Amino acid sequence: MTKPTVGFIGVGYMGHGMAANILKAGYPLVVVAHRNRQPVDDLVVQGATEAGSIAELAAQCEIIHICVSGSPQVESVVGGEDGIAANAAPGSVVIDCSTSDPVSTLHLAELFAGKGIAMADSPLGGTPANAVDGTLGAMVGTDAETFARIEPVIGCWANNIMHLGPVGMGHKMKLINNFLAMGNAALLSEAMALARKSGLSTAQFHEVIGTSRMRNGFYDTFMKWTLERDENAHRFSITNAHKDMRYLSNLAVSVGAVNPVQSAIRNNFGAMEAAGQGERYVPMMADFIAAMNGLAPEGEQE
Incomplete structure (x- = not known):
């Protein structure tokens, strides 16, 4: 055939x-x-x-x-x-x-x-x-x-x-999937910055979270940037992530859903893109949130 x-x-x-x-x-x-x-x-x-x-x-x-x-x-x-x-x-x-x-x-x-x-x-x-x-x-x-x-x-x-x-169900599910993924990125970035501001090292953060039930495939690729500075770990741009979160907001409006958490996540990506860092990759949000907290990127002298 x-x-x-x-x-x-x-x-x-x-x-x-x-x-x-x-x-x-x-x-x-x-x-x-x-x-x-x-x-x-x-x-x-x-x-x-x-x-x-x-x-x-x-x-x-x-x-x-x-x-x-x-x-x-x-x-x-x-x-x-x-x-x-x-x-x-x-x-x-x-x-x-x-x-x-x-x-x-x-x-x-x-x-x-x-x-x-x-x-x-x-x-x-x-x-x-x-x-x-x-x-x-x-x-x-x-x-x-x-x-x-x-x-x-x-x-x-x-x-x-x-x-x-x-038709349409695939894209709806993908946006919800990316909501979870980008939510993880924002949450991990903020949690690591809070840990460092509190006197805990990123290594200690990883020692606990990386051996717990909160470790998953997304965590592993996200953390490869912070721990190894591997920019190829997750080549998905901030601009694309922000775009997906805007699409999800449109979906929420179209179905009448309340989504306050997603709004905060979208704004994290919007802020990073507005700062001229749209071409950086999602794991690099950790550095952006660190800088907002007065911290240098991991591995650089603070």
Whole structure:
């Protein structure tokens, strides 16, 4: 049985590993360049075809992944004369792997449906290392028939695939997931600063928390920056984290939810971005909160 041609828009930190795994599984893959040619060139060497535009990619692919930074970027590759909606064939499927605003997702799903194109939202759980290993989580929102079509392709890059219901449910769950993750980041940053202000060392903090029930996978990657100064431990920018928290606020408003804790978390990320540190990574919030408390970054003379 011939495998469908798969398109991939957004071969960045996460997308490059995902696309490589699609190739390894034997699917014909079409990619398109954006700002950084290196990942595109690497995938072409591995057997991918490079399209000259979004329109060209959409016209030749049956299943199209989008993996960009947020809803404005998703909307830009979907709309217009050169976008996916105007050029993909009826019967094709678009999978949005970005962390997007569910309100926008539902609007795009209606747009695609009017053209006979199916849509799924399948935001990711995990890190770029998981993308390379093919061990991401996938939170999928789509109808049962579309899910059956795309599950084998998603299985190329994810080993934990959760079908949560119709379109939009994946993005809603992803935002709630990121609320928990970014809440952990803010809480750990503040707790470490408080410990240091109280005369406890970060090593003592880690000796207790790192051997307790409060240790988890997020704790381990977050702490690698503070303990080892490993900037590659969790390559997720403050700007992206702040964007996700704004999307979650929009979701809370749309469903009438009360979310005072999330508002405080969002403001932590907003403050760090406003201070010109949006391109730093989430674990580096520990340094930002430390500085607010008059403390030097871990390992520097205070």
